[in-house]
Amino acid sequence: MTPRTGLDLQTILEAAAKIADEQGMDNVTLAILSKKLGIRSPSLYNHVDGLNGLRQKLAEYGLTKLYDTLIKAVIGKSGDDAVFTLGEAYVHFARRHPGLYEATFHAPDPADTDLQQAGQEIVDLVVRVLEPFDLDQDSAVHAVRGLRSICHGFASLEQKGGFGIPLDVDTSFRMLLETFVAGLHELKRLSNKK
Amino acid sequence: MTPRTGLDLQTILEAAAKIADEQGMDNVTLAILSKKLGIRSPSLYNHVDGLNGLRQKLAEYGLTKLYDTLIKAVIGKSGDDAVFTLGEAYVHFARRHPGLYEATFHAPDPADTDLQQAGQEIVDLVVRVLEPFDLDQDSAVHAVRGLRSICHGFASLEQKGGFGIPLDVDTSFRMLLETFVAGLHELKRLSNKK
DNA sequence: ATTTATAAACTAATAACGTTAGTTTTATAT
């Protein structure tokens, strides 16, 4: 004896992501979402644990979509080139999916296991991209944090309209990545000297 | 004939900043704020244009406090040292005032003149800190964007609990700044070669 | 074909919030 088939989580998350991208994360409400789906807002509780539950799932959904984008981008690339490609795919994702990207950081429970794991997959990917740089274990962790900070910081500031001056932002980001990569090589050279 | 003297904006913003820091930006509501101030929520409209107006003012307040912190930190410093000091003061501010720092990015109208000016002061400060690196005009703008991205990205990720692994975060950030500075020197060396 | 179990979707109701309108209060300058 099985129940009737209604909405599924995937449909709900896609609709929520669309609202986030088009109207901003603030407008991802149960009221607006349910209207878009053609149901009443209490019905959403059959699929998601309230607004917080929706935000949690949406954050996870966003991270896995980001991961899919990144891994497709770096296939067949290595070394400096892979770093540039990874970075550019990251900010490109944030531009294409501003709301979903924002949702990634709006999880009510950042310590949730599923969410952590989705984030860890991205970290592991960045670790692999940085492997050719021959960093020791600790330095590798530091470098991953660095590259994530660069990508997220740039994407976030760009989204918030932080770059007022009319100077090409792609060039800015490319130069930032080049500076980072050059710095990695340089620090490695210095440590090899000893 | 002057009116009675009630609350002033400064008091309101300080209370709002405290709520933001202690309970998160989501709890900066007119209801909670007015309760903390011992007045009814509609009375806040005498000082601030609703919740959006409060958020706008709070963002501006946060930027000026950040600017004050940064400028005090870099006084008497120059070159690489000034960059390290600036960056560390930045993330230190974000740690001490997590909610107020977050508020900085939650202005309903990012294009507002007063807010833009508050942000521009910080940009100008970073420009001056990077002057010793002898960058041409465009490169200087790119470098400022880069350093801002690094600082904001790191602060933001740290705040969101993005760094799971138990490896010292201060070391991570220091190394990121060192990588950036080394990269700047290296790129400069390369461009001088021609 | 009929029955039945199950979950999806519903209605109704409540509490909290932001906001507006209109009234009262109170400190100060005359």
Place this chain on the structure above:
DNA sequence: ATATAAAACTAACGTTATTAGTTTATAAAT
């Protein structure tokens, strides 16, 4: 003492999220 202007108030409304309880539809079992 009095008039004024703004601060603070009460009352009310619309919108949310949320809970409780009811109805409905569908897939499987008879």
